[in-house]
Amino acid sequence: MEAGSVHFKDNVAKALADGKLQFAMTETGPRFMAKRTKAREALPEFDALRDQARDIKDHVLDHLDIYLERYEAKVKESGGHVHWAQTAEDARQAIIAICKQAGAKIVTKGKSMISEEIDLNQCLEANGMQPVETDLGEYIIQLRNERPSHIIAPAVHLTRDQVEEDFRKAHTHLDPNRDLTEIPALVEEARAVLRQKYLDADVGITGANFLIAETGSSIIVTNEGNGDLTQTLPKVHIVIASIEKVVPTLEDASTILRVLARSATGQDFSNYTTLSTGGRREGDPDGPAEYHVVILDNGRSNVLGTEFQDMLRCIRCGACLNHCPVYNALGGHAYGWVYPGPIGSILTPALVGLEKARDLPNASTFCGRCEEVCPMRIPIPSMLRHWREKEFERHLQPAAMRWGLGAWAFFAKRPKLYRRATAIAARVLSNLAYGKGRLKKVPLAGGWTEVRDFPAPQGKTFQQLWKERRT
């Protein structure tokens, strides 16, 4: 997917001005946050489980090559096929080849962020196949030709009436006078429309939340059951997963699953959590005849062994998004690439290059909520700061910004000069406020005062007051 993250600043302006988006996003964060809090409070062992989940993933990453070898061996033992893809193009080619071999016309899909990363749907269409997204949120955005705006709730940026409009436009075979004002009616319509697609599909493609090395299994989690219908009914099932999805054992998978749904939606467990291993066995009356796993790198190995390695612990729960004030103000599309929010801000530069994504790590106040809620204890603010350091080292910032930082550094390195300059500034700004306590315009601070008043200092700096009161 092309790195739209270069347009972040423009996207921000658009997002803030978008009334419908702002309305849709109002309840999103608070609802998700409340659900997670409730789930966490209902399980006393929750935080201890997070520590264990982190340790399991760290152990895997340190031995990733060996775990991948073991995983592959088990997949083959159970009759499955493994395809290794270094780049997005390699993954696309592997998948198209399997689909062509199967004579695929209709390809149903479970929700997969990796398939977004590699622009799979576009590629399937270009090869004469029809990809059908089956997750309700993904189905809706497929109709709109949009990308997901949230890692687990793809259509969170839309309102009910927008979905109604999309369904009326797309489902022209249905009675135009039907009543779609209630949300259950919309869901029922999607269920009916997609049912036949499930049955007609030649190939089903899903992602994988985890790959289990002990058994050669892939795990998907859904609430709708769409992933299971996608992977059970067609004659071929393709799993697309990235290298860091491996976990060692069934027990380790259970530990991480315990923190996944609770962090994502506040559920104790996702409604349908399925472990798939190979294709039909002898005597199996249902299930796919063929089972393929495409393992993708696409830049992740670059992160191994660096100060950014911890981001590979991510299990894509979306908790960091839900708790982020910046994400909640902008929605996901503003970030311009596959993964939005705090995780998107550290992952995007790693996968598409810092030059194309340098605005993302800067869009943070370091409030730290993301790290606080991350089930895998990823130190996101530290990584955001690492990226900012890299940005500075590589001279990627505009000259004015470097100059500004340089000027501040000049004063910060000279404490006496700093204290004198800030004392002058405090007095001047205080006088300019004419006793109103705030300023509508401040020189050199137009970016701030364009949208909000600047609180005026009271006349003395903290250092001055401290000195006075101590004597």
Next chain:
Amino acid sequence: MSAREAMLARIRSKLPKAPEEARRAAVDERLSEHPRNLIPARGQGDAEHRIRVFTEMMEAVGGTVEVLNDINDVPHAVADYLRNNNLPAHVRRGSDPVLARLPWHRGGALEVAEGRAAGSDRASVTRAFAGIVESGTIIQLSGPENPTTLNFLPEAHIVLLEASALFASYEEAWTKLRCIYGEGVMPRAVNMISGPSRTADIEQTIVRPAHGPKNMHVIMTR
């Protein structure tokens, strides 16, 4: 060099240098020992506690539960359930031997068909491999005994869960699985199901069903 070799070599090169023997031993040990990590206390307790907590969790997500003392009452309970939910007196089951042995004639006019789910089946009956108390979860294994499609295609999914299969936590189910299938061997699909299907994709409003069953009815037998 194949893509596989290139990818593995690249990963190896980025990781801190350590003796290969020790690294492999660490992996092999974890895979063969598969140690249990922290298990929450929630599901632990005697049989009545487990039944009660499981019931609470399943009902909280829109599933229904009934508890029978005699497994031979199951066919009658199934017929009742279908009638109370305005469903036709017809169910599909697999070749599960425990289900096959039940006195289905006690279901009155109830028709019982065998095999994988047909698109037109409106109700299915399966026997659970395990029930997990800590999250109100049913575990079903693929195969001719309880075909996977029975868990997803029909609008009503009725599950027989025996008390002996009701475990506190997932780990006990994995132990049972290994006993039956052997170390590192799995059936094609293990479905862990925690209620009827649902979605919250439109304005975060929870709607049931989504694509899977509308109803999940668990019949527990002591």
